[in-house]
Amino acid sequence: MNLRTSLLIVTVFCLGVYVLFAIATRAPDAPEHQVFFNGTVLTMDAANTVAEAVSIRRGTIERVGSSDAILQTVSDDSEVTDLRGRTLIPGFVDAYGDFPRAGGSAVFVDLRTAPAGDIASLDQLLGRLDAYARAREDGWVVGWGLEASQLEQPERLWLALDRSFPDRPVAIIPGLGAGVLVNGAALRELGLESRAADYPDTISGTPATSVAGPLEGAAAASVIQHVYELDWFDRIRVTTAAARWYAERGVTTVSAAAMPMSWLESLGWLSRFNVFPQRVLGAPSYAELSAVSADKEQLLASLQNGRLVIPRVSIGFLEQETPLRDDFTLREQLIELYSYRTQPLLRSVSQAEMQQALNAIEASADAHPWPDARPVILIPERMDTAGTNRQTTTTASFIVTPGLAGINPLGADNQPDSEQRDSEEKTGSVPEPRPRFSLRMSIDAGRGEPLDVISPVTGVVSRESALSPLDTLRALTIDPAGLWLIDDRIGSIEVGKAADLVVLSGNPLIKSDSTDVVVEETLVGGAVIYSRR
Known part of the structure; x- marks a missing residue:
């Protein structure tokens, strides 16, 4: 075989590989023009308008209205779908999930209970x-999908893990809930024993010693970061499994807010090559950004890739290296984010620490006035699941906005203390007006049950929720889109927004229809990413 023939073979082979790669990574195609008519369109706009039909052009909503009006836009090249009375809603937005943790069963031990x-x-x-x-001679033993609260006597599992694996680190990660269950060897591997005194909330319900138990806050985050340091092949497996799980449930935008920065980089590239179809919201931690680069603004810009956007930077009240029990540390970090106009996300804030967070926001607004600032404070709370002995976590979000002069939502606690007033009276100084804030509260409606066994539709149709079905639907669509500052692009069915849509078998707002409502089709940008048929 001469050189020319060899080069030809190599060229043809490389071209074939390129073609196969291009086919495998091609994004789902949206029709040039598509119409959905003869249905119930729950738009989730400001007026909660209910329409009959939608016209979409090149993945963007161009008209919303009656079936007769929308059908007039149809041409020979249009793709027309008769909803036959079914319901069309905006795609669900998972505000606080840790994408792609839902795909953990692809590489870890699946420990989910029924159903x-x-x-x-x-x-x-x-x-x-x-x-x-036994199949892996060394390394961590990682189980996925089991909520410790699902066991009648979870302490039996803790003790059994230590007896069965005295020298092998074991971690059991819930599908999407809070907390990580570990044994003593895992604590020793991560060095959490020696640092436990600095983190009094590290081990929930037990002394911070080598006793195995559930980890929360920064300690849980460190375990998740450690076990999810996977190679590229396993990252693809986990991500595609998670994307499939979300698509089947009508989720078109996912959150990777609690995932380490290495995962955000991976998700950006995987999204760019269309390994998964959903939009991704990232919020890298301030601590990680600081460890990587002094130029955080440039680093944030470089992370955005494919369908991954970085609307916020998270600051945890239990960060590994800098516990934010120190007011000064928190204010320093927030002031820096305000200086280059980066929206903060304050995570794991207890109700007792709410005032501390608000004081830091106020100091940042004084240092760098910013009318468009929309910091968010997340307060996780334990709650009993209705009808069971389980505990799950729900999250209250507070979006803090400046303005509303004369209104003080914080009450007396936000007024100058008596020593400050006495000092001002003695010196004759007149204090400058303190910034006023409006706090808008939003509940994470998806956390009423462990998320590995329910779908957002379940949260909407549940009649046990504290929210009405309509408010729950808004809390799963337009409200989280607003929290992530992308409600101008997604979250409702309005002209100019992306056609991220879900076709439901019935109307979840009508009690007679809601019992058997299922997701029949999921679209991102007008392209079908899941069909039940």
């Missing part, structure tokens, strides 16, 4: 972990 999984006993769970450990 999502088949774990029925402690012995079965330990046996599955043992089989995983």
Whole structure:
């Protein structure tokens, strides 16, 4: 075989690989023009308008109205869908998820209980972990999908993990909920024993010692970051599994707010090459950004890739390196974010720390006035799941906006203290008006049950929710889009917005229809990413 023939073969082979790669990574195509008519269109606009039909052109909504009016836009090249009375809603936005954790079963031990999984006993769970450990001679033993609160006596599992794996680190990560269950070897591996005194909330409900138990806050984040440091092949497996899970449930925008920065970089590239179809919201931690680069603004810009956007930077009240019990540390960090106009997300704030967070926001507004600032404060709260002995976590979001002169939503606690007033009276100084804030509260409506066994539709149709079905639907669409500052692009069915849509089998707002409502089709930018048919 001569050189020319060899080069030709290599060229043809490379061209074939390129063509296959281009086909495999091609984004789902949206029709040039498509119409949905003869249905119930819950727009979630400011007036909660209900329409009959929608016209979409090149993935963007161009008209919303009656079926007769929209059908007049149809041409021979239009793709027309008769909803036959079904319901069209905006795509769900998962505001606080840790995408792609929902795909953990692709690489870890699947420990979900019914109805999502088949774990029925402690012995079965330990046996599955043992089989995983035997297949891998060293490294962590990682289980996925089990909420510790789903066990009648979770302390039996903690003790069993220590007995069965005295020298092998074990972590059990819930599908999407809070907390990570570990054994003593895992604590020692991460060095959490020696640092426990600095983090009094590290181990929930137990002394911060080598005793195994559930980790929360920064300690849980450190475990998740450690076990999710996967190679590219496993990252693709986890991501595609998670994307499929979300698409089946009508989620068109996912959040990776609690994932480490290495994962955000990966998700940006995977999105760019269309490994998964959803939009992704990122909020890298201030601590990670500081460790990587002094130029945080440039680093944030470089992270945005594909359908990944970075609307916020998160500051945790239990960051690993800088616990924010120190008012000065928190104010310093917030002031820096305000200086280059980056919206903050304050995570894991307890109700007792709310005033501290607001004081830091006020100091930042004084240092760098910014009318468009929309900091968000997240307060996770434990709650009992209705009808069970489980505890799950719900999240209250407070979007803080300046303005509304004369209104002080913080009450007396936000007034100058008596020593300050006495000093001002003695010196004759007149204090400058303090910035006023409006706090808009939003509940994370999806957290009424462990998210690995429910879908957003379940949250809407549940009659046990504290919110009305309409408010719940808004809390899963337009409200989280506003929280992430992208409500001008998604979250409602309005002219000019992306056609991120979900076709439901019935109307979740009508009680007679709601019991069997399922997702029949999910679209991102007008392209179908899931069909039940």
